[in-house]
Structures are given as C-alpha cells and as structure tokens.
Amino acid sequence: GIQVEQSPPDLILQEGANSTLRCNFSDSVNNLQWFHQNPWGQLINLFYIPSGTKQNGRLSATTVATERYSLLYISSSQTTDSGVYFCAVGDTDKLIFGTGTRLQVFP
C-alpha cells in the first residue's frame, strides 16, 4: 500500500516565525488533504489539495503530484497554531495518514 512520511516529527517555534511541513508519499494519488488536530482530537480540514497551490490566510499548501510530495507553509505562527498536523492521501476510497508533525508555538 501507499506509504506516507511526514517531516519533521516535531517542531518548536517562537510566535511570529515561519515554518514548512513536508509530506512524501510513495505512489500516485488522487486525493491529498492536510488536517490540524485540535487538543480535543477533532481533525480540522486545512486543505484539500491533490495538486497545485492553495492559500488560506497565513497558511498555504503546495502539492507536486508528479514528484509525490506536498508542503504546508505556516507564516507568522501563533500559539493557536500549536497541535499536530497530518497529511493524508487517498487510496481507493480511504485515506492513509502520515504520522504527523507536532508543532509547538511559544509566545
């Protein structure tokens, strides 16, 4: 099956810093999503981005499907950005999740 790798596993930032999270996947996919898991466990949709680039406020994402990777950019980070970020790719009607990047933003 498809393998999904995320890096870095942990990231510690000071408020205001920028960061880039990476997601590599082992095979072609037709679905890729980024999620932020809040402290209560809910997965919050950030981007549905099987290819191309999207932006939403301080967050943006780029997926290069031909090279099998996706990047999530967080600019001017805030303490509320803390949490775990997951990349998930679609494989025959199911999502395969990476192991996540745990982000901690300190004031």
Add this chain to the structure above:
Amino acid sequence: KAGVTQTPRYLIKTRGQQVTLSCSPISGHRSVSWYQQTPGQGLQFLFEYFSETQRNKGNFPGRFSGRQFSNSRSEMNVSTLELGDSALYLCASSTGGTGELFFGEGSRLTVL
C-alpha cells in the same frame, strides 16, 4: 450546515463487553468512513460505507463491524472488547469517491 456528529463523545467499558458508536454525516453526504487513532498505531482506516454498502475495509479483526442506514447515518460496533481497543474513533463523511473528507469530534473509548 451542521457538521459530522458522533455519539457518545466519551465512554468507558470493561474487557469482554461490546460497544456501539454512532455517526451522523453532513447533510447530503452519502459516504461515511471510520478511523481508529491510538498512540502506537496512529490513524488507521477501519471501513467505508456508501449508500448502505461497505465499499472498503481496513485490516482489523472481525470484532469490528459497521453498517449504514438509508439516511446515511452509520454505526460501528466492537464486540468482545480488549484493552488494545482503547482509542479515539473518528468518523468522516464525504459526498463519495475520493473527495474531501470531513471529520467529527470523535468518540473516545476507554477499555478497563
């Protein structure tokens, strides 16, 4: 538009018991899928239903089962609970196919 609703949010069971979790998808969504999240195994796919038919199943024992009703609401059942079944169970809905999934808040199961 209401999001995905899961009940109950928290529950505690003992080994050997069974549990049923419920999921109401976003209105108009016909696909419901279930995922298990544990610290050791991460997020793993359980199964997916579309129009009352199971279309895909993950690598879990037969103790894990599910169903979907004609109104797209779904339930999953775990029988003969084991300590290792303690987890956050997440339900997601979509319009179908490999489109964007939207998750509920989850049901946190503790097995003692």
